[in-house]
Amino acid sequence: MESLSNMRCVACRKDAPPATEAEIVELHPQVSEWEIVEQGGIKKLRRVFRFDDFAEALAFTNALGELAEEQGHHPTLLTEWGRTTVTWWTHKIKGLHRNDFVMAAKTDDLSRRP
Amino acid sequence: MESLSNMRCVACRKDAPPATEAEIVELHPQVSEWEIVEQGGIKKLRRVFRFDDFAEALAFTNALGELAEEQGHHPTLLTEWGRTTVTWWTHKIKGLHRNDFVMAAKTDDLSRRP
Numbered sequence: 001m002e003s004l005s006n007m008r009c010v011a012c013r014k015d016a017p018p019a020t021e022a023e024i025v026e027l028h029p030q031v032s033e034w035e036i037v038e039q040g041g042i043k044k045l046r047r048v049f050r051f052d053d054f055a056e057a058l059a060f061t062n063a064l065g066e067l068a069e070e071q072g073h074h075p076t077l078l079t080e081w082g083r084t085t086v087t088w089w090t091h092k093i094k095g096l097h098r099n100d101f102v103m104a105a106k107t108d109d110l111s112r113r114p
Numbered sequence: 115m116e117s118l119s120n121m122r123c124v125a126c127r128k129d130a131p132p133a134t135e136a137e138i139v140e141l142h143p144q145v146s147e148w149e150i151v152e153q154g155g156i157k158k159l160r161r162v163f164r165f166d167d168f169a170e171a172l173a174f175t176n177a178l179g180e181l182a183e184e185q186g187h188h189p190t191l192l193t194e195w196g197r198t199t200v201t202w203w204t205h206k207i208k209g210l211h212r213n214d215f216v217m218a219a220k221t222d223d224l225s226r227r228p
Contacts, residue, residue, distance in 0.1 A: 054188045058179045061193065065172045074168045079175065080190040081205075091195075 004030045004105035009071040010098075018095040031104040036096075037087075043096045044089040045104045049111050054081045063110055071106075073099055118144045118219035123185040124212075132209040145218040150210075151201075157210045158203040159218045163225050168195045177224055185220070187213055 004027065019027065028036065034045045051057045061079045064086065068074045078085040086107055088100040118141065133141065142150065148159040165171045175193045178200065182188045192199040202218055204211040 054179065055183060058176070061191075062172070062176065065168070065193070069169060074195045076192060076194040077175075078190060078192045079179070081188045 004102050005109045007102045007105075009073045009102055012073075012090055012092055012097055012099055014092050016090075016093055016097060018090075018093045019098055019101070023098065024096065027098065027101040031101055031108060033108065034104050042089060042094050044087050045096065045100050046085065046087045047104070047107070048083055048085045050083050052082065054079075057082060057084045060084050060111070064107060067106060067110060068103075071103065073103055075103065075107075118216050119223045121212075121216045121219075123187045123216055126187075126204055126206055126211055126213055128206050130204075130207055130211060132204075132207045133212055133215070137212065138210065141212070141215040145215055145222060147222065148202075148218050156203060156208050158201050159210065159214050160199065160201045161218070161221070162197055162199045164197050166196065168193075171196060171198045174198050174225070178221060181220060181224060182217075185217065187217055189217065189221075 024036070028034075031045065034047045037044050037046050049060060051060065057079050061077045061084050064075065064077060064084075076087045088103050088107075089095060090097040090100055138150070142148075145159065148161045151158050151160050163174060165174065171193050175191045175198050178189065178191060178198075190201045200221055202214040202221075203209060204214055
């Protein structure tokens with residue numbers, strides 16, 4: 001199976017199918033440090049990345065913002081002193097799409113870059 | 115009275131007095147677009163700034179991050195497509211200090227810059 005982080009986000013329309021439970025069970029182990037949370041009935045992927053100070057957290061927010069722009073899919077990024085909390089989901093389908101797992105894997109890759 | 119946005123943040127220690135109710139009543143009208151919210155018993159100042167897309171929201175996050183670094187006082191910044199939600203409070207005193215009102219006023223100033 002191709003690794004998630006090598007995949008590209010696909011265009012996602014309102015009628016795109018959300019990830020099924022079976023897909024989630026298949027995909028989640030590839031991004032196992034992400035928690036699946038539910039907010040207002042919407043499933044989301046969330047991970048906290050820790051840093052030494054505010055500037056480092058903001059630098060990560062920017063690097064991820066650039067990646068999001070490239071892929072045309074955007075997370076929410078909570079930047080604070082020493083950490084950035086990243087949340088991925090797909091607004092259009094009010095839930096998780098395969099794209100969100102792809103982006104979570106790419107975010108993990110980014111966090112490992114020196 | 116000197117306007118809040120011209121003041122500078124002062125160093126804040128654990129034993130610094132939080133803003134009193136009387137001070138909050140005095141200061142809040144100067145930053146009237148900020149909501150006073152309470153999270154886990156901690157009073158905070160919060161305002162949502164709206165933008166045309168993700169890139170503009172991220173640019174505002176960065177401009178505010180730079181100001182925060184200059185002043186040595188840091189907010190939480192929730193960046194998402196079309197908006198940045200800014201929250202100010204003082205971790206050390208688990209509540210609102212005059213500094214937070216100063217920073218809210220400076221944030222308003224920043225948002226009005228062309």
